[in-house]
Amino acid sequence: MLKFAILELLHRKPLSGYELKRRFQGSIVFFWRANHSQIYLELKRMEKAGLVVSNQVPQDRRPTKKVYAVTAKGLEALVQWLRGRPKLQSVKDEMLLKCFAFNLIAPDEAAAQLTHHRKLHEVRLEHYIKIKQQLEARHGDLLETSDPILFWNVLCLRQAIASERMYIGWCGWALARHHDFTDKQRSTSFDGGEQLDGRLAN
Amino acid sequence: MLKFAILELLHRKPLSGYELKRRFQGSIVFFWRANHSQIYLELKRMEKAGLVVSNQVPQDRRPTKKVYAVTAKGLEALVQWLRGRPKLQSVKDEMLLKCFAFNLIAPDEAAAQLTHHRKLHEVRLEHYIKIKQQLEARHGDLLETSDPILFWNVLCLRQAIASERMYIGWCGWALARHHDFTDKQRSTSFDGGEQLDGRLAN
DNA sequence: TCTGCCATGTAACAAGTTACATGATTGA
DNA sequence: TCAATCATGTAACTTGTTACATGGCAGA
Numbered sequence: 328m329l330k331f332a333i334l335e336l337l338h339r340k341p342l343s344g345y346e347l348k349r350r351f352q353g354s355i356v357f358f359w360r361a362n363h364s365q366i367y368l369e370l371k372r373m374e375k376a377g378l379v380v381s382n383q384v385p386q387d388r389r390p391t392k393k394v395y396a397v398t399a400k401g402l403e404a405l406v407q408w409l410r411g412r413p414k415l416q417s418v419k420d421e422m423l424l425k426c427f428a429f430n431l432i433a434p435d436e437a438a439a440q441l442t443h444h445r446k447l448h449e450v451r452l453e454h455y456i457k458i459k460q461q462l463e464a465r466h467g468d469l470l471e472t473s474d475p476i477l478f479w480n481v482l483c484l485r486q487a488i489a490s491e492r493m494y495i496g497w498c499g500w501a502l503a504r505h506h507d508f509t510d511k512q513r514s515t516s517f518d519g520g521e522q523l524d525g526r527l528a529n
Numbered sequence: 530m531l532k533f534a535i536l537e538l539l540h541r542k543p544l545s546g547y548e549l550k551r552r553f554q555g556s557i558v559f560f561w562r563a564n565h566s567q568i569y570l571e572l573k574r575m576e577k578a579g580l581v582v583s584n585q586v587p588q589d590r591r592p593t594k595k596v597y598a599v600t601a602k603g604l605e606a607l608v609q610w611l612r613g614r615p616k617l618q619s620v621k622d623e624m625l626l627k628c629f630a631f632n633l634i635a636p637d638e639a640a641a642q643l644t645h646h647r648k649l650h651e652v653r654l655e656h657y658i659k660i661k662q663q664l665e666a667r668h669g670d671l672l673e674t675s676d677p678i679l680f681w682n683v684l685c686l687r688q689a690i691a692s693e694r695m696y697i698g699w700c701g702w703a704l705a706r707h708h709d710f711t712d713k714q715r716s717t718s719f720d721g722g723e724q725l726d727g728r729l730a731n
Numbered sequence: 732t733c734t735g736c737c738a739t740g741t742a743a744c745a746a747g748t749t750a751c752a753t754g755a756t757t758g759a
Numbered sequence: 760t761c762a763a764t765c766a767t768g769t770a771a772c773t774t775g776t777t778a779c780a781t782g783g784c785a786g787a
Contacts, residue, residue, distance in 0.1 A: 357625065358622040426688075430681055594767090
């Protein structure tokens with residue numbers, strides 16, 4: 328699938344492996360990621376398969392780079408793939424996997440984990456919003472654009488933003504519920520209040 | 530990481546590989562998945578590492594199964610892992626990756642993709658809601674529970690539900706925006722109305 | 732001179748997917 | 760008898776991660 332992510336980026340503009348890596352950290356990160364070792368290998372495989380062609384571009388004051396461009400065959404492969412129905416993505420979220428067994432650690436630790444994780448998502452949200460603002464600065468009202476590339480870009484970006492907001496909201500909600508829960512536990516399982524009353528009543 | 534998902538399930542109750550597979554299709558799917566070939570291999574590796582122990586359990590009217598249980602070492606490994614800070618999950622969503630390049634296919638096809646994908650998420654949401662209702666039928670008001678295992682379970686389930694709702698909402702929003710967009714494109718790029726007026730004015 | 736960025740790669744390993752393979756039991 | 764479910768595995772392959780490795784250029 329990385330193949331197609333690369334084709335999508337290259338069809339907009341020929342890029343070197345290094346530049347592709349940077350794009351992956353920029354716009355496309357919302358829904359795909361890759362590290363450079365994977366990208367370089369994939370590019371070679373794709374060139375062998377005739378989906379892309381490379382050529383060396385000398386630069387001044389910088390090392391020569393190897394710029395890849397999509398071939399007709401590559402574009403066709405991309406379009407064919409776009410027409411296929413994607414399956415549901417299988418969720419894999421380490422935080423939620425941990426959360427599932429947080430009964431095994433102290434309540435305070437669990438709360439700290441949630442708070443910390445919320446922070447991470449807040450940072451990511453900020454990053455996405457910054458990207459959106461940059462686009463707005465350059466193109467004005469994004470939903471009024473007549474550029475289809477930009478249009479779809481913006482839809483994807485919105486999804487990413489909505490997703491982060493949802494996650495952050497959930498963290499807050501979970502923290503509140505956790506707070507209620509530990510409060511209740513304290514008042515019923517320690518030697519005071521209700522329990523003691525209960526015993527006295529026997 | 531699959532290792533820890535397995536430890537989480539086994540610490541609740543010893544299970545065979547086959548039963549684990551079923552759990553992965555049931556509750557834990559919200560944030561992790563695995564197929565049986567992976568599970569069986571992982572269990573063997575974990576047994577070699579002393580994290581679990583197995584024993585054969587003959588059953589009547591059914592094939593003998595090999596039930597795994599967590600060892601003290603396994604439980605310790607699980608708790609250590611729980612204390613660590615998870616990184617942000619890296620999003621990988623094939624649908625969004627495609628969406629990013631939907632300018633390359635016909636607007637109708639793109640809309641059909643969005644509609645189809647929304648349906649998939651609706652089905653998944655239904656599934657989650659059914660699970661929640663089953664839990665409610667068994668335990669009453671889930672947020673009032675005093676069982677920490679159930680409590681964390683429910684928090685995770687809520688995240689999964691919120692996530693599906695967000696996605697479905699986004700699909701609807703995207704479809705509406707896409708509709709506006711293609712309308713606008715039609716009125717400005719075909720040979721009629723404004724464009725023709727423009728030419729006549731020359 | 733030293734840090735940081737540009738630029739490209741390889742190697743070893745871990746994780747995940749798909750297909751192949753077997754065999755018992757149950758109920759229609 | 761035939762399909763479905765229970766039950767467990769292996770093999771081949773694809774993907775993804777981490778670490779290792781190199782070297783130029785720019786600016787402090």
